[in-house]
Amino acid sequence: MKNIIAKALFKSHTYPEYRKLVADLLVDGKSTGSEQSESLTHYSKLNDARMNRLDKTIQLKDEVISKIENLEHRYIWLVISEGWCGDAAQILPVINKMALASHKKIDLRIVLRDENEELMNEYLTNGGKAIPKVIIICKEAGIVRADWGPRPKGAAELITNYKKEFGVLDEKIKTDLQLWYLADKGVSVQEELMQVVENIQYSRL
Structure with a gap:
């Protein structure tokens, strides 16, 4: 499993790199992923505009900011995504805001599902390749502590x-x-991810 994570991290993108990758492909009328179609490109275009809006409007709850700033450990949040995924477009801007608020305690990295089949197969949802999937890795220990996704409970x-x-x-x-x-407004993502991290901390790394 460690090798699978390491290979994925080697091919991973920062949030700005991911946004640029999706936007650059759209210029050529393409979407991310191994499959190309008009509908996938259409969804990617909608999602790009949606993420532009959310990057400007998403607000973190004060209590979430406080918890993030007081994290005891450093984490890598490795997210499996694709540009055409509507859930990812709604969730990634929230996760990015959380990572930015953490003062580098959360290192957000993003990988494409279709380029990381081995990793995706480790995190199936009811046997399906549902995304986004957030894999929470303890940076100090270099091991996976938890995962979350593909969408909030509601x-x-x-x-x-x-x-x-x-x-x-x-x-x-x-x-x-x-x-x-x-x-x-991104509240469920914030609350659920913080609950996952708190559960890790309570179990004592």
Whole structure:
């Protein structure tokens, strides 16, 4: 497992590098990932605009900032993502703000799912390659302590209930999901990730 993480980190991007990679591909009418299609490029374009907005508007809760500033240990948050992923577009700007507020206690690194199949296969969700996935690594020990994702509990319940009722995930649920994120304002991501980190700290590294 350590070798898989090490290989992924070697190919990883900072948040600004990831944003530039997605934007540069869009100039050529492409998206990240091994599959290329008009719809994936369309979603990547929407997500790029969405992330531009969220980078400016996302606010961290005061209590979250306080907890981040007082972390006892240093971490790498390794995120598996793709530019076309709607959940990633909503979540990454929040995680980036958390990393920035940590005063370098959280080192945010991003890898592309399709370029890191070995890593993705270690973090499947119900057998599927759902993203984003946040892998929390203790920097001092160099080992994985926890993971989170692919979406907050409230968003996951929205998807689950819709699929139970209608049997499919169509354009309506995609719109409903984006409205859920809009109303949530990144709060669930902040709270859930901090709870994961606190659970690590309570278990004593």
